[in-house]
Amino acid sequence: MNTDRLEALLWARIDGTIEPDELAELDAHLAEQPEPREIERQITTIVEELDGLGKVQPPPELRGRIDGALANANPPTAHPTAASPTRSRPAWTARWLPLAASLLIGVTVGYLLHPGTGGSIDHSGVTGTMLTPTDQWEAAPVEIHLEAGADSVSVSRVGADVVIDVTLTTEIDLEVTLAGAEGPVHFAGLNTTNGSATEVTTEQGWVSVRTIGPGALILAASAAETDEILRLQVSIDGIPIEERWIGPTRNEIER
Amino acid sequence: MARDDDKMLVEACLRGDRHSFDKLVDRYEGPLFSAAYRITGSVEDAMDATQNAFVNAYEKLHTFDPSYRFFSWIYRIAVNESLSLVGRRKEQTELTEDTPAKGRGPVEVFDSNEARGVLKLALLELEPHYRTVIVLKHLEGFSYREISELLEIPEKTVKSRLFTARQRLRVILTKRGFAP
Numbered sequence: 001m002n003t004d005r006l007e008a009l010l011w012a013r014i015d016g017t018i019e020p021d022e023l024a025e026l027d028a029h030l031a032e033q034p035e036p037r038e039i040e041r042q043i044t045t046i047v048e049e050l051d052g053l054g055k056v057q058p059p060p061e062l063r064g065r066i067d068g069a070l071a072n073a074n075p076p077t078a079h080p081t082a083a084s085p086t087r088s089r090p091a092w093t094a095r096w097l098p099l100a101a102s103l104l105i106g107v108t109v110g111y112l113l114h115p116g117t118g119g120s121i122d123h124s125g126v127t128g129t130m131l132t133p134t135d136q137w138e139a140a141p142v143e144i145h146l147e148a149g150a151d152s153v154s155v156s157r158v159g160a161d162v163v164i165d166v167t168l169t170t171e172i173d174l175e176v177t178l179a180g181a182e183g184p185v186h187f188a189g190l191n192t193t194n195g196s197a198t199e200v201t202t203e204q205g206w207v208s209v210r211t212i213g214p215g216a217l218i219l220a221a222s223a224a225e226t227d228e229i230l231r232l233q234v235s236i237d238g239i240p241i242e243e244r245w246i247g248p249t250r251n252e253i254e255r
Numbered sequence: 256m257a258r259d260d261d262k263m264l265v266e267a268c269l270r271g272d273r274h275s276f277d278k279l280v281d282r283y284e285g286p287l288f289s290a291a292y293r294i295t296g297s298v299e300d301a302m303d304a305t306q307n308a309f310v311n312a313y314e315k316l317h318t319f320d321p322s323y324r325f326f327s328w329i330y331r332i333a334v335n336e337s338l339s340l341v342g343r344r345k346e347q348t349e350l351t352e353d354t355p356a357k358g359r360g361p362v363e364v365f366d367s368n369e370a371r372g373v374l375k376l377a378l379l380e381l382e383p384h385y386r387t388v389i390v391l392k393h394l395e396g397f398s399y400r401e402i403s404e405l406l407e408i409p410e411k412t413v414k415s416r417l418f419t420a421r422q423r424l425r426v427i428l429t430k431r432g433f434a435p
Contacts, residue, residue: 063280066284073313075271076269076313
C-alpha cells in the first residue's frame with residue numbers, strides 16, 4: 001500500500017466513509033508495518049487539534065459596522081423574484097435550439113478551417129480567485145489555451161445563448177464551470193461529441209463539466225439576460241487555473 | 256425551524272420590515288465571521304468579508320430562492336467575499352499568528368497549546384482554496400455535499416481538493432515538527 005492509499009483510507013475512516021473491505025485492508029496494513037502507524041498518529045493529532053480550534057467570536061464593533069453599512073445600503077426589491085433554475089421562459093426552446101445549433105456548427109467549422117487560431121487572449125484579467133464581477137470582464141468570444149498542446153476551452157456567445165467548446169488532446173482531468181454573475185444561468189441542453197464527458201451537473205444556475213481527454217465536448221447553455229456577465233472557471237486536477245468573466249460580443253456591446 | 260423562521264424574516268424584510276434583517280444578522284454574524292476569519296487569517300479582513308456579505312445579501316435579497324436555506328446562501332456569499340479579499344491582499348506574508356490581536360483585542364482565547372498555534376500557522380500556509388475546504392469540513396462541520404453547494408463545485412472536486420489539502424497540511428506540519 002502506498003502512502004496516498006494509506007492516507008486516503010485513514011481519512012475515510014475518520015470521515016466514516018470507509019468500506020468494510022477497506023477497513024480490513026487498513027487494519028491489516030497497520031498491524032504489519034510500523035511506519036504507517038506514524039502517519040496514523042500524525043493524522044489523528046491533526047484532527048484532534050483542528051477540533052480544538054473551535055469558533056472565534058466577532059469583535060464587538062463588528063455589529064455596529066454592519067448596522068451602519070446596512071443603513072446606507074439600497075433596500076431590496078419589494079417583491080421577491082425567487083431566482084429559480086426552473087423559471088419559465090416562454091418559447092424558450094424554440095428560440096434557443098436553432099441558435100445553439102448554428103453556434104455549434106459555427107464553432108466546429110471554425111476549428112476545421114482555422115485550427116488553433118482562436119481569438120486573442122487577454123490573460124491580464126481575473127484569475128484564480130472567486131472575485132465578484134468588476135469591469136474586468138471580456139467580450140465574447142473567449143478562448144483559453146491550456147498548457148498541454150492544443151488543448152483549449154472556448155466560449156462563443158450570441159446574446160444570452162452560449163456555447164462552450166472543449167478540445168482535449170491529452171489525458172488531463174479538466175473541469176469547466178459556468179455561472180451567472182448575479183443570478184442563475186439557464187441550461188437546456190448538452191451536446192457531446194466523441195463521448196469524452198464523464199460528469200455533467202446542471203443545477204441552481206451553474207453548470208460544471210468534468211472531462212478526462214482526449215476528445216471534444218460541446219456544451220450549450222443560456223444566460224438569464226443577453227447582457228449578463230458570466231463566470232467561467234477552468235480547473236485541472238481540481239485546482240482552478242483560470243477564471244474569466246465573459247460578457248456579450250463586441251458587436252452587441254456597440255449596438 | 257430556523258430555516259422556516261429565516262424565510263419568514265426574509266419575506267418580512269422584502270415587505271419593507273428592515274428590522275427583520277437585523278434578526279438574521281443576530282443569528283449569523285458569529286458563524287460568518289468565524290468562517291471568514293479562518294479563511295482570511297485576519298480579523299480586519301474577516302470583519303470586511305462579514306460586513307460585505309450582509310450588505311450584498313440585503314441588497315440582493317429579492318434574488319434569494321426560498322427553496323434553499325438562507326444560511327447556505329449568505330454563507331456562500333461570505334466565503335466568496337473572504338476568498339476575494341485573500342486574493343486581493345498583496346502581502347500574504349503579513350499573515351502571522353499575531354495578526355488577530357493587532358489593535359482589536361483578542362477574538363479568541365489564545366491558549367498556550369504550541370501545537371495548536373503551529374496548526375493555525377500551517378493552515379495559513381495552505382493556498383486559499385485548500386484552506387477553505389479544510390475550514391468548511393473540519394472547523395465548520397459541513398458535509399461534502401454542503402461544501403459542494405457552498406463553493407459551487409462538484410462533490411467529487413470537494414473530495415479531491417480536501418484530500419490534497421489534508422496531505423499538504425500534514426506535510427507542512429511534519430516539517431514544522433508538529434507531528435508526534
